[in-house]
Amino acid sequence: MSKRRSITIIDIAKELGIAPSTVSRALSGHSKISPETRDKVMAVAKKWNYVPNKIALSLKNQETRTLGLIIPEIVHYFFSNVISGIEEVANKNGYSLLICQSGESLEREIKAVSTLVRQRVDGLIICCSRETEEFDHVEKLPENKGVPVVYFDRVPPNSKHPKIIVDDLMGAKQATAHLIEQGCKNIAHLAGPENLLISRNRLSGYRLALQNAGRQPKTELIKYCKEGTTEVGFAKMNELLNQEVIPDGVFANNDIIALGAMMAIKKKGLKIPEDVAVIGYSNWQLSEFMEPGLSSVNQPGAEMGEQACQCILNYIESDEPVEFFSPIILPSSLVIRGSSLRKRSAQIKVLNAGG
Amino acid sequence: MSKRRSITIIDIAKELGIAPSTVSRALSGHSKISPETRDKVMAVAKKWNYVPNKIALSLKNQETRTLGLIIPEIVHYFFSNVISGIEEVANKNGYSLLICQSGESLEREIKAVSTLVRQRVDGLIICCSRETEEFDHVEKLPENKGVPVVYFDRVPPNSKHPKIIVDDLMGAKQATAHLIEQGCKNIAHLAGPENLLISRNRLSGYRLALQNAGRQPKTELIKYCKEGTTEVGFAKMNELLNQEVIPDGVFANNDIIALGAMMAIKKKGLKIPEDVAVIGYSNWQLSEFMEPGLSSVNQPGAEMGEQACQCILNYIESDEPVEFFSPIILPSSLVIRGSSLRKRSAQIKVLNAGG
DNA sequence: GTGAAAGCGCTAACAT
DNA sequence: ATGTTAGCGCTTTCAC
Numbered sequence: 179m180s181k182r183r184s185i186t187i188i189d190i191a192k193e194l195g196i197a198p199s200t201v202s203r204a205l206s207g208h209s210k211i212s213p214e215t216r217d218k219v220m221a222v223a224k225k226w227n228y229v230p231n232k233i234a235l236s237l238k239n240q241e242t243r244t245l246g247l248i249i250p251e252i253v254h255y256f257f258s259n260v261i262s263g264i265e266e267v268a269n270k271n272g273y274s275l276l277i278c279q280s281g282e283s284l285e286r287e288i289k290a291v292s293t294l295v296r297q298r299v300d301g302l303i304i305c306c307s308r309e310t311e312e313f314d315h316v317e318k319l320p321e322n323k324g325v326p327v328v329y330f331d332r333v334p335p336n337s338k339h340p341k342i343i344v345d346d347l348m349g350a351k352q353a354t355a356h357l358i359e360q361g362c363k364n365i366a367h368l369a370g371p372e373n374l375l376i377s378r379n380r381l382s383g384y385r386l387a388l389q390n391a392g393r394q395p396k397t398e399l400i401k402y403c404k405e406g407t408t409e410v411g412f413a414k415m416n417e418l419l420n421q422e423v424i425p426d427g428v429f430a431n432n433d434i435i436a437l438g439a440m441m442a443i444k445k446k447g448l449k450i451p452e453d454v455a456v457i458g459y460s461n462w463q464l465s466e467f468m469e470p471g472l473s474s475v476n477q478p479g480a481e482m483g484e485q486a487c488q489c490i491l492n493y494i495e496s497d498e499p500v501e502f503f504s505p506i507i508l509p510s511s512l513v514i515r516g517s518s519l520r521k522r523s524a525q526i527k528v529l530n531a532g533g
Numbered sequence: 534m535s536k537r538r539s540i541t542i543i544d545i546a547k548e549l550g551i552a553p554s555t556v557s558r559a560l561s562g563h564s565k566i567s568p569e570t571r572d573k574v575m576a577v578a579k580k581w582n583y584v585p586n587k588i589a590l591s592l593k594n595q596e597t598r599t600l601g602l603i604i605p606e607i608v609h610y611f612f613s614n615v616i617s618g619i620e621e622v623a624n625k626n627g628y629s630l631l632i633c634q635s636g637e638s639l640e641r642e643i644k645a646v647s648t649l650v651r652q653r654v655d656g657l658i659i660c661c662s663r664e665t666e667e668f669d670h671v672e673k674l675p676e677n678k679g680v681p682v683v684y685f686d687r688v689p690p691n692s693k694h695p696k697i698i699v700d701d702l703m704g705a706k707q708a709t710a711h712l713i714e715q716g717c718k719n720i721a722h723l724a725g726p727e728n729l730l731i732s733r734n735r736l737s738g739y740r741l742a743l744q745n746a747g748r749q750p751k752t753e754l755i756k757y758c759k760e761g762t763t764e765v766g767f768a769k770m771n772e773l774l775n776q777e778v779i780p781d782g783v784f785a786n787n788d789i790i791a792l793g794a795m796m797a798i799k800k801k802g803l804k805i806p807e808d809v810a811v812i813g814y815s816n817w818q819l820s821e822f823m824e825p826g827l828s829s830v831n832q833p834g835a836e837m838g839e840q841a842c843q844c845i846l847n848y849i850e851s852d853e854p855v856e857f858f859s860p861i862i863l864p865s866s867l868v869i870r871g872s873s874l875r876k877r878s879a880q881i882k883v884l885n886a887g888g
Numbered sequence: 889g890t891g892a893a894a895g896c897g898c899t900a901a902c903a904t
Numbered sequence: 905a906t907g908t909t910a911g912c913g914c915t916t917t918c919a920c
Contacts, residue, residue: 183595184679186897197907202899210905232651233591234897237912240538242588244631244652252617253835255608262607265634274652276599277630279620296587297599297629324539480608541913552891557915565889589913592896 185226193222205230236298244274245490246294246325248304250282250332256461256479257305260330263483264303271491273300284309291315294325301326301490306334313337326493330486333505340489340503342482346376346459349475349510350383351390353457354429356473356512358391360455362427366399366418368439370406370431377431380459384429399425403435411438419446426454433458433474440472459510473514482508540581548577560585591653599629600845601649601680603659605637605687611816611834612660615685618838619658626846628655639664646670649680656681656845661689668692681848685841688860695844695858697837701731701814704830704865705738706745708812709784711828711867713746715810717782721754721773723794725761725786732786735814739784754780758790766793774801781809788813788829795827814865828869837863 191198203211204219236242245268249257268275276299278290287307294302302325304316313334319325333341357365367384370377385395398421401414418425419442430436436458443454450456460474485506546553558566559574591597600623604612623630631654633645642662649657657680659671668689674680685697712720722739725732740750753776756769773780774797785791791813798809805811815829840861
């Protein structure tokens with residue numbers, strides 16, 4: 179593609195025999211400009227399809243009105259929701275969005291930070307990769323007070339920057355409480371890997387709900403699904419079904435595991451939710467299409483994106499540097515579905531799981 | 534956030550008492566530079582965390598090494614795959630990706646084009662909104678030879694720009710042929726809305742496969758699901774099941790419809806795929822989590838993104854303007870699943886559905 | 889091998 | 905109301 183020279187303010191100025199600054203003023207609707215010149219300028223600009231050059235503006239103003247986003251994977255229901263939320267808010271505020279995916283690799287994450295800083299993004303929104311345990315590449319951005327940063331979902335333990343996270347503990351508590359309300363006597367938990375904070379929080383929520391109802395969480399009703407696959411969910415649920423105390427309710431760490439559990443339940447000839455009620459903490463929209471009876475706690479991806487974006491816009495526009503931001507904790511929403519998918523829409527209830 | 538002045542080449546030059554141009558040369562590994570100065574410059578640059586300013590470079594070089602992407606919705610399995618594919622290739626080639634979503638609105642699409650052109654993206658990748666029937670806002674970009682454009686998925690009928698589309702006809706043909714091979718005698722089609730090209734192509738593929746097998750497509754086995762919801766799929770499948778000729782195979786326009794159909798089949802007490810085999814043309818990854826027995830024709834989202842990106846990079850870098858690009862047609866892939874989800878992974882076969 | 893100067897497109901301060 | 909000028913950060917001639 180041969181390089182195209184586009185129309186500039188100077189071209190317009192020459193055509194009309196006036197100064198570039200006058201053209202600039204006319205174009206930006208400055209008050210101290212005669213209507214005639216303004217109209218003439220507008221006419222020429224239109225005739226030649228003048229497009230203002232944001233690059234020149236960025237260089238002059240030292241701001242790009244561009245936000246950088248680093249995300250582990252784009253192809254993921256939760257993350258794509260986050261992106262969408264960010265894009266929505268950014269767009270509404272006249273900001274553009276530059277996206278990099280780290281592919282859960284620290285190396286790529288570091289490279290992405292560098293790329294975006296070179297591009298002079300006005301702010302950086304980041305969800306760290308699973309590999310990331312050390313945050314200097316973000317925390318020690320050039321000059322130590324570089325670009326404003328907002329973390330979401332996977333956040334460093336000690337950072338002064340804003341953080342947006344989901345209230346997993348509360349969500350899990352509500353989900354378990356819901357099973358209790360439904361009359362479940364023996365509620366099992368198919369937990370996620372112990373090393374992940376979210377798994378631990380969800381387990382805690384489960385325990386808390388039971389204790390609040392005056393019950394003791396039983397060790398034999400808690401199974402860890404380290405790999406987090408449908409297969410493991412199936413296997414662990416089978417174990418549960420072969421124990422003495424058969425659970426009549428299951429809270430699963432996520433919907434993938436929940437799906438495996440449901441397969442095991444059905445294979446046993448039991449009915450959902452009549453015999454065993456199931457509820458899954460969900461990253462995906464799957465629940466919508468899954469078996470009826472699968473209620474779920476949904477991660478508020480879009481809302482998280484919106485909040486993160488709003489947060490960084492405030493950060494960018496705040497004049498005095500803020501010393502420390504306390505984390506913003508978003509509630510998950512508990513979606514309760516009835517047992518007939520045909521009448522599903524009428525039966526969906528959304529509870530606000532947070533406080 | 535108070536505006537931060539970052540380190541420039543001039544700062545380094547001053548510190549060392551040399552000319553900015555020398556610093557520039559040292560930094561960019563120019564040959565005609567003494568090793569001592571180079572080392573000195575590098576040292577200072579490192580000490581002060583110098584970050585080159587891409588904005589200044591863009592202004593000078595008249596290229597941003599940035600690509601613009603306009604997409605109807607980010608939260609969509611197919612589209613998020615496309616984005617991911619584009620990001621991957623762009624990144625690998627040193628390009629950044631600026632994303633706007635149109636939300637299926639022509640108005641927002643027009644605004645997005647304008648935004649991206651102002652940002653001086655080097656190229657524009659676009660999937661038009663459902664509302665878009667007139668393409669001047671893209672085709673007549675400033676100066677008529679403006680930014681390189683590549684269309685994908687939803688493309689204008691007559692554009693000289695590159696277009697990447699999916700071979701729906703071939704995919705549908707393969708899917709239907711697969712049902713025939715499986716021994717299905719009466720294969721129904723749950724079609725999409727007639728006004729969409731993809732629906733028409735899939736219907737044609739279905740017809741073609743039957744004809745190739747020496748069968749006549751029967752009108753009573755074709756049902757249009759205008760709304761494309763699970764509910765409609767359920768209703769239309771019920772109609773089919775209550776007709777004289779009960780189908781033993783169903784090719785559904787997409788997986789949402791397929792899901793409804795499967796619910797209807799199961800409610801009737803029939804088994805999938807033993808009694809009725811089902812296959813859906815899929816935009817989503819749902820099939821992975823759906824009932825066993827649901828084979829699907831998957832849209833190659835990531836591949837489409839990669840191709841689109843590669844295509845625009847070539848376009849950008851080609852010196853002589855190309856007169857007309859013929860469409861690039863990607864095959865969909867037919868994924869055949871067995872009936873036991875537990876053994877699923879072993880039984881998945883992927884056939885290349887294109888020619 | 890290095891320096892000086894021009895220029896990419898734009899705007900804001902300072903004239904007039 | 906309009907023109908002049910300088911400068912944002914960088915590279916790239918053209919001198920020396």
